[in-house]
Amino acid sequence: MEAWSSTQVREALTKRGIPYVCFTFPKLIARLAYKPHFKVLDATQQKEVNLQEDLDALIVRPIGRGSLEELVFRMDMLYKLERSGFYIINPPEAIEHCVDKYDILSILEGADVPVPRTAATENVAEALKAFKELGGDVVVKPIFGSRGMGATRIVDADIADTVFKAITFHHGVIYLQEFVAHGHSDIRAFVVDGRVVAAMRRVAEGWKTNYSRGARPSSTTLSKEFEDLAVKASKAVGCKVAGVDILEGPTGPKIVDVNSQPGWKGLQMVTKVNIADEIVNFVLLELKK
Ligand SMILES: Nc1ncnc2c1ncn2[C@@H]1O[C@H](COP(=O)(O)OP(=O)(O)O)[C@@H](O)[C@H]1O
Numbered sequence: 197m198e199a200w201s202s203t204q205v206r207e208a209l210t211k212r213g214i215p216y217v218c219f220t221f222p223k224l225i226a227r228l229a230y231k232p233h234f235k236v237l238d239a240t241q242q243k244e245v246n247l248q249e250d251l252d253a254l255i256v257r258p259i260g261r262g263s264l265e266e267l268v269f270r271m272d273m274l275y276k277l278e279r280s281g282f283y284i285i286n287p288p289e290a291i292e293h294c295v296d297k298y299d300i301l302s303i304l305e306g307a308d309v310p311v312p313r314t315a316a317t318e319n320v321a322e323a324l325k326a327f328k329e330l331g332g333d334v335v336v337k338p339i340f341g342s343r344g345m346g347a348t349r350i351v352d353a354d355i356a357d358t359v360f361k362a363i364t365f366h367h368g369v370i371y372l373q374e375f376v377a378h379g380h381s382d383i384r385a386f387v388v389d390g391r392v393v394a395a396m397r398r399v400a401e402g403w404k405t406n407y408s409r410g411a412r413p414s415s416t417t418l419s420k421e422f423e424d425l426a427v428k429a430s431k432a433v434g435c436k437v438a439g440v441d442i443l444e445g446p447t448g449p450k451i452v453d454v455n456s457q458p459g460w461k462g463l464q465m466v467t468k469v470n471i472a473d474e475i476v477n478f479v480l481l482e483l484k485k
């Protein structure tokens with residue numbers, strides 16, 4: 197899915213005659229006290245690229261899964277590039293917020309965006325109390341997770357106890373959230389530059405509505421309320437491009453996730469808007485500023 201969306205961006209650039217280099221983080225080398233500070237081998241042209249001299253902007257497609265050390269190093273490089281005046285989308289700060297589910301939701305709550313009742317702790321006893329407070333029906337998620345991976349619905353206190361102990365045994369943080377009864381579908385709003393450019397309803401067989409887990413995209417038109425919410429959520433975490441997940445629960449819409457590097461293969465099936473064009477046009481506009 198991610199590769200598909202990246203290919204779309206490359207096509208959008210090619211159409212406009214804009215040269216690009218495509219690489220993954222492990223291909224990069226960062227140097228200190230000698231230059232160039234960032235270098236990568238352009239595999240197609242077998243030519244070395246000096247990021248700061250040869251490129252104008254960096255569109256970060258998935259920062260990738262990796263160890264904490266790898267992720268922190270990738271973030272460090274992005275921050276250094278940004279400090280040197282290099283244009284990066286999304287801004288490193290937004291990417292950093294969005295890899296962390298606790299961080300996203302705490303920022304959203306602070307911005308008066310509705311989020312489900314959620315608790316995060318390293319303490320099993322506290323987590324068990326929260327399990328009860330949240331109605332004994334919760335979704336437990338890895339704080340650094342994506343694509344619905346590792347998210348588990350728990351309705352049984354014994355299972356909660358075992359799962360929470362297993363998480364802390366592996367030095368994970370227990371992140372639990374009230375189950376929002378969404379009737380097996382949710383809304384994905386795609387925001388570019390403070391505007392919802394496209395949206396879809398994701399219809400699933402079970403409660404996880406991730407496209408990567410087989411949910412079916414269906415076209416939908418968002419209400420003004422939902423559009424405003426998605427824009428507010430993406431702005432709050434500092435994203436210029438974002439995929440915002442909205443669950444329609446019994447007590448109104450709740451934002452569960454803001455993705456700073458969303459794929460759009462599913463969404464592109466149900467919208468006439470060319471999403472890669474929207475992103476590329478936006479970046480070109482920004483570079484002219
Ligand atoms: N609190 C919740 N109640 C009900 N379903 C949820 C809840 N949180 C997440 N989900 C479902 O699980 C999916 C994945 O959760 P999400 O928080 O978006 O993490 P990910 O980064 O893995 O996409 C959501 O799209 C939604 O369908």
Ligand SMILES: [Mg+2]
Nearest residue numbers: 343344441453
């Ligand atoms: Mg999600």
